[in-house]
Amino acid sequence: MPSRVNTAFWLYIACAAVSLVMMIVAIATAGAAVSQVQQSGKLSAGDxxxxVGVLVTTSVVVGVLYIVxxxxxxxxxxxxxxxxxxVLLIVTALSLTGALGLFGVGALRLVLGVVATILVFIxxxxxxxxxxxxARP
Structure with a gap:
């Protein structure tokens, strides 16, 4: 195995760790985002x-999918x-959707994924x- 493939492997593992951080940040900031909307008077307390439930659930599901x-x-x-x-090329391309969010953490995941993807295609x-x-039949 070329060392670049091994390096790319660890970069993809780092992407998984960054996805975990993104999930935690999204959950931690969900309440603040919803309270801003509530203060605007557009949502009732029940809404x-x-x-918050939908936001947290979505964050967990998407985060776990990226990590896995x-x-x-x-x-x-x-x-x-x-x-x-x-498939990793596609997952990295999909991470473009979160590149600008969560205080730059999404951009970090994108950069790590792009570097890893380049390494496995050279x-x-x-x-x-x-x-x-x-070698496979």
């Missing part, structure tokens, strides 16, 4: 509670699975994935 995706597919990518490399790594595919 505010429901909004990065870790699971990074493991397969490290083993030489070309499809996992492509020649030494590409040869590794081609050889892994050729």
């Amino acid at each position: 505010t509670s429901a909004a 995706a990065y870790v699971l597919f990074a493991v397969f990518m490290r083993r030489g699975a070309n499809w996992a490399r492509i 020649p030494p790594a590409s040869e590794y994935f081609r050889s892994g595919r050729a």
